[in-house]
Amino acid sequence: MLTYSFTDIGSDCLYIHLYKCIQKDILSGKLPAGTKLPSKRSFAKNLGISTITVENAYAQLQSEGYIYSMPKKGFFVAQIAPPSKMPVPVPDSRTPFPAASPYQIDFVSNKTNPDNFPFSIWTKLIRETISEKREELMTTPPCGGIMELRMAICDHLKAFRNMDVTPEQVIVGAGTEYLYGLLIQLLGFDKTYAIENPGYQKLKKIYQSNRVNYCPICLDEEGMSIRALEASKADIAHISPSHHFPTGINTTISRRYALLSWACQGKDRYIIEDDYDSEFRLSGQPIPTLQSIDQSERVIYINTFTKTLASTIRLGYMILPKHLLERFYSSLDFYSCTVSNFEQYTLAHFLSDGYFEKHINRMRTHYKNVRDQLLEAIKNSPFSSRIKITEEDAGLHFLMHIDTTMSDKELLQAADRAGVHLSCLSQYYLDTGETIPEHTVILNYSGLTPDQIPDAILLMQQFL
Amino acid sequence: MLTYSFTDIGSDCLYIHLYKCIQKDILSGKLPAGTKLPSKRSFAKNLGISTITVENAYAQLQSEGYIYSMPKKGFFVAQIAPPSKMPVPVPDSRTPFPAASPYQIDFVSNKTNPDNFPFSIWTKLIRETISEKREELMTTPPCGGIMELRMAICDHLKAFRNMDVTPEQVIVGAGTEYLYGLLIQLLGFDKTYAIENPGYQKLKKIYQSNRVNYCPICLDEEGMSIRALEASKADIAHISPSHHFPTGINTTISRRYALLSWACQGKDRYIIEDDYDSEFRLSGQPIPTLQSIDQSERVIYINTFTKTLASTIRLGYMILPKHLLERFYSSLDFYSCTVSNFEQYTLAHFLSDGYFEKHINRMRTHYKNVRDQLLEAIKNSPFSSRIKITEEDAGLHFLMHIDTTMSDKELLQAADRAGVHLSCLSQYYLDTGETIPEHTVILNYSGLTPDQIPDAILLMQQFL
Numbered sequence: 001m002l003t004y005s006f007t008d009i010g011s012d013c014l015y016i017h018l019y020k021c022i023q024k025d026i027l028s029g030k031l032p033a034g035t036k037l038p039s040k041r042s043f044a045k046n047l048g049i050s051t052i053t054v055e056n057a058y059a060q061l062q063s064e065g066y067i068y069s070m071p072k073k074g075f076f077v078a079q080i081a082p083p084s085k086m087p088v089p090v091p092d093s094r095t096p097f098p099a100a101s102p103y104q105i106d107f108v109s110n111k112t113n114p115d116n117f118p119f120s121i122w123t124k125l126i127r128e129t130i131s132e133k134r135e136e137l138m139t140t141p142p143c144g145g146i147m148e149l150r151m152a153i154c155d156h157l158k159a160f161r162n163m164d165v166t167p168e169q170v171i172v173g174a175g176t177e178y179l180y181g182l183l184i185q186l187l188g189f190d191k192t193y194a195i196e197n198p199g200y201q202k203l204k205k206i207y208q209s210n211r212v213n214y215c216p217i218c219l220d221e222e223g224m225s226i227r228a229l230e231a232s233k234a235d236i237a238h239i240s241p242s243h244h245f246p247t248g249i250n251t252t253i254s255r256r257y258a259l260l261s262w263a264c265q266g267k268d269r270y271i272i273e274d275d276y277d278s279e280f281r282l283s284g285q286p287i288p289t290l291q292s293i294d295q296s297e298r299v300i301y302i303n304t305f306t307k308t309l310a311s312t313i314r315l316g317y318m319i320l321p322k323h324l325l326e327r328f329y330s331s332l333d334f335y336s337c338t339v340s341n342f343e344q345y346t347l348a349h350f351l352s353d354g355y356f357e358k359h360i361n362r363m364r365t366h367y368k369n370v371r372d373q374l375l376e377a378i379k380n381s382p383f384s385s386r387i388k389i390t391e392e393d394a395g396l397h398f399l400m401h402i403d404t405t406m407s408d409k410e411l412l413q414a415a416d417r418a419g420v421h422l423s424c425l426s427q428y429y430l431d432t433g434e435t436i437p438e439h440t441v442i443l444n445y446s447g448l449t450p451d452q453i454p455d456a457i458l459l460m461q462q463f464l
Numbered sequence: 465m466l467t468y469s470f471t472d473i474g475s476d477c478l479y480i481h482l483y484k485c486i487q488k489d490i491l492s493g494k495l496p497a498g499t500k501l502p503s504k505r506s507f508a509k510n511l512g513i514s515t516i517t518v519e520n521a522y523a524q525l526q527s528e529g530y531i532y533s534m535p536k537k538g539f540f541v542a543q544i545a546p547p548s549k550m551p552v553p554v555p556d557s558r559t560p561f562p563a564a565s566p567y568q569i570d571f572v573s574n575k576t577n578p579d580n581f582p583f584s585i586w587t588k589l590i591r592e593t594i595s596e597k598r599e600e601l602m603t604t605p606p607c608g609g610i611m612e613l614r615m616a617i618c619d620h621l622k623a624f625r626n627m628d629v630t631p632e633q634v635i636v637g638a639g640t641e642y643l644y645g646l647l648i649q650l651l652g653f654d655k656t657y658a659i660e661n662p663g664y665q666k667l668k669k670i671y672q673s674n675r676v677n678y679c680p681i682c683l684d685e686e687g688m689s690i691r692a693l694e695a696s697k698a699d700i701a702h703i704s705p706s707h708h709f710p711t712g713i714n715t716t717i718s719r720r721y722a723l724l725s726w727a728c729q730g731k732d733r734y735i736i737e738d739d740y741d742s743e744f745r746l747s748g749q750p751i752p753t754l755q756s757i758d759q760s761e762r763v764i765y766i767n768t769f770t771k772t773l774a775s776t777i778r779l780g781y782m783i784l785p786k787h788l789l790e791r792f793y794s795s796l797d798f799y800s801c802t803v804s805n806f807e808q809y810t811l812a813h814f815l816s817d818g819y820f821e822k823h824i825n826r827m828r829t830h831y832k833n834v835r836d837q838l839l840e841a842i843k844n845s846p847f848s849s850r851i852k853i854t855e856e857d858a859g860l861h862f863l864m865h866i867d868t869t870m871s872d873k874e875l876l877q878a879a880d881r882a883g884v885h886l887s888c889l890s891q892y893y894l895d896t897g898e899t900i901p902e903h904t905v906i907l908n909y910s911g912l913t914p915d916q917i918p919d920a921i922l923l924m925q926q927f928l
Contacts, residue, residue: 016749060748063857065686065716080718083725086760088787114598123594130587134578140775174638174778174802181645189675205798211653222529252529254544261547284524285480296550311604312805314638323552334669338638340807341776393527 001038001046002031014049015056022057026066026077033079037067104419105456111447112310116363121355122346129345137341143333145172145317146344152351153317159357160279163292163301169319171328174338176274176304176316177206180238182335183300183318184210186328187236187270194234196224198428200245200274203238216430219244223251226258237263238272242287245276246428246442248391248399256290263298270321275303279360280395282368297321305347307396307446308360315339315347367396370445370453377457383464397444399425402464408438414463420456465502465510466495478513479520486521490530490541497543501531568883569920575911576774580827585819586810593809601805607797609636609781610808616815617781623821624743627756627765633783635792638802640738640768640780641670646799647764647782648674650792651700651734658698660688662892664709664738667702680894683708687715690722701727702736706751709740710892710906712855712863720754727762734785739767743824744859746832761785769811771860771910772824779803779811831860834909834917841921847928861908863889866928868903875903878927884920 004021012020025031037043040058044051058075061067067075130137136146144150150167157163173179180203184193189212195203197216207214217228217237224239237259241251251259263269273290281287291301304316320328337344350356375392378384378400392398404411408424415422425440448456468485476484489495501507504522508515522539525531531539565573594601600610608614614631621627637643644667648657653676659667661680671678681692681701688703701723705715715723727733737754745751755765768780784792801808814820839856842848842864856862868875872888879886889904912920 019749056748063714063748064751065714065718065720078716078718080721081725082721083728083760086728086762088759088761109604111604112602114602117598117602119594119598123591126590126594127587130583130590134581134583138576138578138581138774138776140573140575174642175800177799178638178642178802185673202798209649209796250527250529252542254529254542256529257544257546261545264547264550284520284527285483287528295552296547297552298550310602310805311800312602314800314802314804321552332673334666335641336639336775336778338642338778338802340778340804341774343804343806 002043003046006047006049014053015060018047018049018053018057019060022061023066026061026080027082031077033077035077036073037075037077039074102419103421105452105459106421106447107441107443107445108421108423109447110307110311110444112312113447113449115449116366117310118355118359121350125346125349125353125355126342129342129349133345137345139341141337141341141344143329143335143337144168144170145337145339146341146348148352149344149348150317152348156351156356157319161275161286161289161292163289163319165291165319166322168325169322170317171320172315172317172337172339172344174316175306175314176276176302177202178314178338179302179316179318180206180272181210182332183272184212186324186332188268191235191268192233194224194229194232194237194239196239196244197430197432197434198246198425199430200240201428204430216432218432218434219247219249221249222255223249224255224259226255226262229259229262235266235268236270236272238274240274240276241290242275242278243281243394246397246399246423246425248394248397250287250394251290256293260290260294260296260298264296269298271299273299273301275301277307277395278303279308280364280367281393282364282371282395283393291319294321297323300324308356308363309347313343313347315343367446370448370450371398373450373453374443374445374448374456377453381457381464382461386464396446397442400441400443402439402441404439404464406439411439411441411463415460418459418462420459420463466507467510470511470513478517479524482511482513482517482521483524486525487530490544491546495541497541499541500537501539501541503538565885566883567885569916569923570885570911571905571907571909571920572885572887573911574771574775574908576776577911577913579913580830581774582819582823585814589810589813589817589819590806593806593813597809601809603805605801605805605808607793607799607801608632608634609801609803610805610812612816613808613812614781616812620815620820621783625739625750625753625756627753627783629755629783630786632789633786634781635784636779636781636801636803636808638780639770639778640740640766640782641666642778642802643766643780643782644670644736645674646796647736648676650788650796652732655699655732656697658688658693658696658701658703660703660708661894661896661898662710662889663894664704665892668894680896682896682898683711683713685713686719687713688719688723690719690726693723693726699730699732700734700736702738704738704740705754706739706742707745707858710861710863710887710889712858712861714751714858715754720757724754724758724760724762728760733762735763737763737765739765741771741859742767743772744828744831745857746828746835746859747857755783758785761787764788772820772827773811777807777811779807831910834912834914835862837914837917838907838909838912838920841917845921845928846925850928860910861906864905864907866903866905868928870903870927872902875905875927879924882923882926884923884927 009017040051040054044054065078068078069075147167150170153170154165154167157165192213193207194215194217197218215232215234218225263271275289278286291299301319386403388401390399408426423442426436426438429436473481504515504518508518529542532542533539611631614634617634618629618631621629656677657671658679658681661682679696679698682689727735742750755763765783850867852865854863872890887906890900890902893900
């Protein structure tokens with residue numbers, strides 16, 4: 001009869017040890033398919049263990065399909081053929097985890113300075129949420145997000161952007177990138193999406209990655225070119241009219257109307273309005289949204305709390321035109337909302353208790369201060385005569401045009417050597433045969449602190 | 465000269481009031497394109513306000529493109545053509561927000577009972593995270609998630625599933641549905657995805673919504689049919705081998721090897737292994753994963769904390785085979801991680817400090833208790849002679865076969881009337897011409913409390 005040693009049992013319990021011994025013999029072929037296993041009782045007696053131990057081992061082997069039972073006949077080894085091993089493609093040696101940033105000064109990343117995040121209020125609100133909303137926290141939210149948050153977003157949009165929208169129109173998701181993907185599913189994989197050139201590079205990647213057609217459309221000083229848009233095959237125009245990234249262009253009212261007219265000329269035409277940093281217009285009033293002047297339900301408005309709160313809180317939202325709601329809810333409401341209830345309730349409080357408004361005001365003052373000090377320092381720097389600043393009034397970045405003989409590539413390399421993370425306007429252009437402006441760098445000061453400014457100027461001197 | 469009244473100014477400040485008056489006249493055509501506006505000084509004098517007020521109003525009008533300036537000539541009204549209004553499609557009257565659940569007993573939803581969520585530990589860990597990790601909380605994580613969480617997931621998988629994986633292979637995302645979408649982008653929109661029939665209905669919807677081909681493959685008692693899979697055009701098999709939903713079938717070891725062999729027969733073939741509730745196997749050992757016996761890097765393992773922690777914490781992860789990492793990181797790492805740093809760090813603590821293990825053990829005991837009481841109550845019920853229970857050993861649901869003359873539709877209607885939320889096995893079948901088993905209901909007891917059981921039995925008596 002089959003026999004096994006229990007001396008090398010290690011930390012396993014008896015039945016697991018027996019299970020492993022039999023499993024090994026089945027896989028090695030020592031116990032070929034069809035072999036009848038000893039009856040539980042005689043096997044137990046032979047091994048000097050209890051019948052229940054054998055029974056448990058057999059049960060586990062049976063549940064995994066190593067053995068099968070035939071009524072009144074006992075247990076038999078199943079037919080098992082391990083697959084012949086396929087050669088495994090050698091993984092690329094490139095490590096996916098880059099080391100920590102080698103830069104002393106970073107004019108590119110959107111990292112929120114920890115000093116600027118309202119940690120104590122946030123902690124208080126999370127604590128309150130957890131103690132007051134146990135039942136709600138565990139209740140599956142509608143696919144568009146919890147009602148409290150969607151209502152709070154409506155109130156916020158009314159107060160800050162003069163937009164009249166209902167909670168049903170608000171769809172909350174784990175960041176705008178996720179929402180763009182959802183929009184492709186809503187509007188169609190067969191549509192062509194117009195993106196701004198130059199523009200936010202991720203959009204191209206998202207449309208590419210979803211295998212949909214996109215076309216880069218050039219800008220003039222008023223915004224996306226209507227002529228180029230009309231000459232394209234685009235169905236959807238994806239734009240940032242209130243503060244174009246990276247040029248800073250604010251789409252004029254006449255161009256806004258022209259874009260809306262374009263959208264009205266086809267029933268499947270829509271405009272995706274990305275309003276990503278309108279909260280940080282540093283002089284004058286915020287520019288009214290395209291959504292708020294749209295009379296024909298052609299605009300899908302998108303915004304995020306990434307810029308205003310922290311890039312590491314993944315929470316964005318979109319406002320769907322009313323007539324698209326039925327399509328959305330009938331075709332996409334099987335998706336679970338991608339944002340945790342804990343953060344949705346906390347943010348809802350943060351908005352409706354007025355903390356967000358205070359935070360935005362504080363941040364606007366902070367950024368204005370950083371910008372003013374940076375502009376002043378640049379003005380007083382040795383390189384001030386060779387540069388020109390534009391688009392400094394809207395939030396979180398401006399353009400610096402440099403009089404230099406270096407190419408943009410050389411400029412970036414020199415900045416790199418000096419420990420300054422910079423990007424050039426030319427990097428945001430897709431090559432469509434147009435003239436690409438050189439020697440214009442984008443200074444994103446959102447991660448800068450005032451005390452870093454003297455260092456930033458000293459380091460920039462090394463290559464300017 | 466142009467003149468405006470300041471009597472109906474409301475809560476606006478002076479310049480905003482003036483801006484609105486001029487804007488209104490431009491949009492109404494009262495100030496046609498090309499009209500020269502009064503000089504700031506004379507306009508101010510005429511209106512009895514300060515020059516700076518006129519200047520601010522002009523600046524706002526100019527920034528929005530209502531007027532433009534010509535050097536030394538002054539300000540002029542821009543050409544603006546509001547779009548002709550397009551008829552707005554009438555929105556459907558259907559409300560997207562269903563009222564609260566009308567059911568007294570719910571055997572369908574996955575809602576976590578608030579008593580079962582470890583609120584106090586979770587609150588403690590969030591508080592610690594916020595006080596200790598301010599810098600890290602604000603640092604943009606790699607697209608696959610923060611390293612601490614990915615390492616904690618590796619340790620967990622080693623301890624509980626005997627899987628050897630590295631943090632680079634772990635990709636964290638806002639729920640498995642999001643990760644499925646990412647996998648389509650990684651593996652290809654041109655591939656055909658095999659799904660289980662019967663099976664988890666969302667998969668069909670996700671593949672449909674992403675416009676990729678999918679084919680339903682029937683199951684036999686060992687798991688997904690190899691013959692049907694081989695006869696299909698599938699490149700990717702999406703399965704739940706450890707506990708099939710809804711039948712509860714556990715794929716046998718020989719079928720697992722056969723599936724791996726199938727995957728080895730084409731270089732673009734992969735298996736997506738959804739291990740969604742393996743933590744709750746209520747008797748014997750957990751079934752080893754397909755990933756752990758895969759020698760040829762053909763398996764993508766997916767799991768979530770939805771079942772184990774709460775359905776409202778959106779956090780899932782997938783384990784990519786090593787040779788796919790390069791493709792993933794070169795084509796998809798532009799995406800931001802969809803889970804907030806706050807929850808990633810909190811969960812990392814929860815895992816690495818041993819709380820998760822304790823929680824799982826506690827929940828396993830809880831669910832076993834609920835299941836045993838429910839089975840006992842069914843056994844002692846007046847309808848016990850007309851039912852048969854199967855697949856009760858693996859977690860959170862079992863099947864109840866009913867001897868009845870009612871159709872499944874009638875059965876569900878009767879349950880509805882009694883206030884019991886039920887689903888039938890037949891609802892999970894895609895119509896592919898096969899025989900669909902009738903009179904089998906799925907009892908998901910994850911949201912049930914022991915004290916609800918007597919009521920549940922009484923209500924079921926009304927229709928059984």
